[in-house]
Amino acid sequence: MAADLPEPASGPAPGDLAAEAGRIGPAAAKVAARLSDRARSVSGDARSVLATTAAMAEDPALVQAAERLVTERGLPAPRAVWEAAGQFIAALRGAGGYLAERVRDVADVRDRIIAELLGVTPPGVPELTAPSVLVARDLAPADTAGLDPTLVLALVTEEGGPTSHTAILARALGIPAVVACAGVLGLDAPGLAVDGNAGTVDISDGTVRAAGRGSRQQWDGVGRLADGHPIKLLANVGSAADAHAAAAAGAEGIGLFRTEFCYLAATDEPTVAAQRAAYAAVLAPFAGKPVVVRTLDAGSDKPLAFLPATDEPNPALGVRGLRVAFQRPDLIDRQLAAVAAAAADTGAEVSVMAPMVATAAEARWFAERARHAGIARIGVMIEVPAAALAATEILAAVDFVSIGTNDLAQYVFAADRQLGAVAALNDPWQPALLRLVAMVAEAAAKAGKPAGVCGEAAADPALAPVLAGLGLTSLSMNPVALPPVGAALAGVDLNACRDRAKAALAATDPETARPQGE
Structure with a gap:
C-alpha cells in the first residue's frame, strides 16, 4: 500500500483567505462524486460503504469547520481540512463502540480531500497488474x-x-x-x-x-448435513441489492435484515409509507420464504439525525437497540406497522426480532407490541451475556432467538471488536463464547423453539459443523459464504458434528478448539 499523506504544513498563511476557504467545498464535492461513481459500479455491502463514504466527504459540518479554520486562523486549506477532520476523529475515538469504527473512514475522506487540494494522487491501493x-x-x-x-x-x-x-x-x-x-x-x-x-x-x-482460492466447493442449495439433518442456511442483508445477491447465491431465506439503511441518512424519521416501500424492495426476492427483520439498531453509538443526541461515557453500554424503543415506543410502533404492511405486499414469511435485549421482561414488552402490529412470529437477538444466561425465560416470551456472536463476544470478553490489540479475544472459536452459545441452544431445544446464529461466526466453514453440533437450527451469513458453509455441512453427519462440538467446548483456547488441519 502507498504511504499515508504527510501532515500538511500550517503555513504560510494564504493571501486571500476567502478564496482559500472557497477551495474546500469544491474539492470535497469532487471526492464525493468519484466515490459515488464507484458506488454505482458495484452492489451490496460495497455500494453501501462507498455511498456512505461519499456522503461523509460532502458533510457540511466537516467542510464548514475547515472553512472556519482558514478564515479565522489563516490556515492553508489542506491544513484546515486536516485539523477539522482531527476534531471529528478525536470525538469518535472518545465515543467508542460503533462510532470508533468510523475513524478510519473519516481519515480516508480527509486524505482524499487533501490530495485533491494539493493536486496529488491520494494514498490507497496501488494499480495491480498481476495477482x-x-x-x-x-x-x-x-x-x-x-x-x-x-x-x-x-x-x-x-x-x-x-x-x-x-x-x-x-x-x-x-x-x-x-x-x-x-x-x-x-x-x-x-x-x-x-x-x-x-x-x-x-x-x-x-x-x-x-489458501482455498483454487477451487469452489459444491453445494446443492439445501442446508443439511450428510444424514439429512436440516440446518437452514440464510443470508444477512441490509439493502435491496443485498437481497437480490442473496437470492442469486441460493439463500434459503434472510436470517438478518438490518433495517438501519432506511434511517441512517434521514434528517427526519421516514414515514410509514416510505419504510413500507423500502422494506418491500428487500422482501420481494424472498416471496414465500422466511425473512427475519431486525428492528432499528440505533442509539448513542449509531446516532440518528431525528433523535436527540445524548452524551454517554460509553455508548456501547448505553441507550442503543431496543433501549431506544423504550424511550420512543411510537418509533418502534411505526416501524412494526411498516414491516407488517411490506410483508403483506410481498408474500414473504416475515418475522421480527429486537436487538440488544437483556431480560425476559424486555422480550415480553417487544413481543406484545409486535403482535399488536399484526406480526405473528417474534424473536430477539442474543448479544448481551445476560440474555444468554436468561435464555430459558426469554424463550418463554418469544418464538425464536438468534445469536449475534460479534457483539456477544465483545461483551463477554470486554474487548472492542474493532481494536486489533484485543482481536484474539473476539475469535469465534473462544471456548467461553461457544459455551454461552451452547447454553442458548440447549434452552431452545428444551423449549422446542429455533435458535440460530447471525454473527460472523456463521460464515466460518470449519465452525459451522460445531454450531450444528451445539444444536443450532440455522446459520445466517454474507451470501458469498453460503456455498463453502453449505458444502462443509453436507460433508458431515450429526454425530460427527456433536463430537466436534464436544471437543470445542472442552478446549482451553481457540487454537485447541479448532480441528486439526482446519
Missing part, C-alpha cells in the same frame, strides 16, 4: 469495497479487527483476509502464504498465494 497479496497497516472500507478479487488474492493488515467493516467487506468479496497481524509490514519475504480460515500468514518460497 498479489495486498499488505497494509490498515485499509479504508472504501478502498476494500473497490478491490478486484481476481487481482487481490488475499488481504493482510497490521491493524483492525476480525469483524471490522474492512474484514466483512473482504469476506463479501471472497478475499481471504487476516487482520491485526502485528509486524507484517516489517517482513522481508519474497512472498506470503495467507490462510483466511486459520488466520495465518506464512513466509513462502516466493510464490504469492492464498
